[in-house]
Amino acid sequence: MAHHQSAKKRIRQDAKKRLQNRYYKKSARTAIQKLREMEDSKDAETFLPKVISMIDKLVKRNTWHSNKASNLKGKLTRHVNGLS
Numbered sequence: 001m002a003h004h005q006s007a008k009k010r011i012r013q014d015a016k017k018r019l020q021n022r023y024y025k026k027s028a029r030t031a032i033q034k035l036r037e038m039e040d041s042k043d044a045e046t047f048l049p050k051v052i053s054m055i056d057k058l059v060k061r062n063t064w065h066s067n068k069a070s071n072l073k074g075k076l077t078r079h080v081n082g083l084s
Helices: 007-036 040-061 066-083
Strands: none
Touching: 007 040, 007 066, 040 066
16 A cells, blocks of 8 residues: 555556546447448448547557557558448
């Protein structure tokens, strides 16, 4: 157990940040899954920029690695292009 005030504050901050990271990561994963399940090319083309934006925000927050994001964006773009 932490004894110093700064350590207690750090524990509180970490817990809050962990919940935020879980929320954003889970939202992005479900959006990616939804995009992969789409059959209509028009819907997928309008939804793709939103998913890419979510992925970029995770990279900006250092939640996901930039290479992982790049691979995901490429695969999703290829998937959407293959629908049309």
